[in-house]
Amino acid sequence: MLVRFAYLAVSQAFAALRLLPMGDREKDVEILALRHQLTVLQRQLGDERPRFRSEDRTFLAALLSGLPRQTLRRIRLPVSPDTGLRWHRDLIRHRHARASARHRPGRPRTIVSIRRLVLRLARENPYWGYRRIHGELAVLGIRVAPSTVWELLKAEGIDPAPNRSSVTWPDFLRSPAEAILAMDFIETVTLTGQRQYVLAAIHHGSRRIRILGTTAHPTHTWVTQVVRNLLMDLEDAGQVATVRFLIRDRDAKYPTLMDQILQSSGIASVLTGVQVPRMNAVMERWVRTLRTELLDRTLIWNEAHLRRVVRVYERHYNEHRSHRSLVGAAPLRALPARLEPHQIERLDIRRLDRLGGVLHEYRHAA
Incomplete structure (x- = not known):
């Protein structure tokens, strides 16, 4: 506000200098022209009042402060004389308030x-x-x-x-990412109309995906054995000691024995709410990626074919596909060293097709 008022005051000062060489007749003509413009604007506005900024009020109050009330009533102003006087009183009051605040005793403000x-x-x-x-x-x-x-x-x-102090679900997912696994079933249909189920798990911290198995009949016995295989895989990878939670939904395909097996390894099952997929957002996002990049673009013949294509996609996802959450790296591949300008000029990039061209990978030529 102070900067705008200073700019307004300087510009009006230069305007006042422009009036010095003008004669009385020229000034009278300009005053009459400005009065007529003000009449036109008031006619266009009707009952609506013009809007003044704080710097406009301050400038008009300072300009009109030395004039008596009778003179103000004769001058054609965009506001009433009482309003102009009130603006001047407010200006003086604000100035005194600022001066008294600078000298007010008491505890100093916190830096x-x-x-x-x-x-x-x-x-x-x-x-x-x-x-x-x-x-x-x-x-x-x-x-x-x-x-x-x-x-x-x-x-x-x-x-x-x-x-x-209540921890929100997104905060819970971000803080112990290295300790969280998520699991879900993905359903698809073969060309013969048979339903097939893919059970997968993803690690929140590394974003590594594990295809645990495919079957047409996800019985409790099958799921239990798959979970045992997952624990052995985590032990071989040295992650059993770090993983503490497994997020899953309330699907009846998960047996009670599964939670007991996980608990024996120090992993607690965290169940999502009913019809709240956002509570397993990382896994649900991967399911969408799998459908978009593979299942929606591939005709699945049978269970063996499904098992083969999801294994190929698992390797592609973990070893090649870039991830925004990993700043362009892959779960099992770090970013390469940055190329120099002279190396970029001699690039020879080759395309490698996977699954008959469904997946494309680009590599440097040997």
């Missing part, structure tokens, strides 16, 4: 860096109350009163710790 630190601690630790935040500031050598921390949180509309 901005401390305020930002308090808000950062509250944002990064939703279960911390103002007393806990005050203690952490003391550890950092920052001396403020607990009431100051409380006032800063209240001013920003931050609720007390019990009201903001």
Whole structure:
């Protein structure tokens, strides 16, 4: 507002300088022309009042402050004389208020860096109350009163710790990503109309997908054996000690014995809500990718054919396909070193087709 007022004052000062060489007759003509323009604008606006910015009010109040009320009533203004006088009173009141605030005794304002630190601690630790935040500031050598921390949180509309300490589902999924597996069934149909089921699991941290098996009859015995095979695979990969949760839906295909087997390895089953696929969003997103890139573009002959194509896609997904969450890397392939400009000019890229051209992989020529 101050910058806009300064610009307005300077521009009007130059306009006043332009009036100096003008004669009285020229000024009278310009005044009459401006009065007529104001009449036209008021006729177009009708009952609607013109809108003034704060810098416009300040400029008009300063300009009209030295004129008596009788003169103001004779001048054709876009507002009433009483309004102009009220603007001037508000300007004087605001100036006195700012002057008194500078000399007002009392406790000094908290510096901005401390305020930002308090808000950062509250944002990064939703279960911390103002007393806990005050203690952490003391550890950092920052001396403020607990009431100051409380006032800063209240001013920003931050609720007390019990009201903001509940962990949301997205926060739960992001924080222990290395400890989370997700599992789901994918249903497809062969050319003969037979339903086939693919059971897959994905690791949240690395985004590595594991095709656990395919079958037309996902019995409890079959699922139990598949879960045992998964645990052995995790043990061979050295991940049994890090995985702590397995997210799955409430499908009746999962037997109770499965949860007991997982619990014996220190893995707790986390069940999603009824008809809430977002609670298993990472797995559901992979299912959509599988359908878009493979199943919707492939005619499945039988179970053996389905098993072969999903195994090929598993290798493609884990070893070649780039992932946005991994900044372009693949679960089992790191990003290569950046090429220099002279190397890019001599590039020879070859395309490798998988599954008859359904999947394309691009590599440097040997």
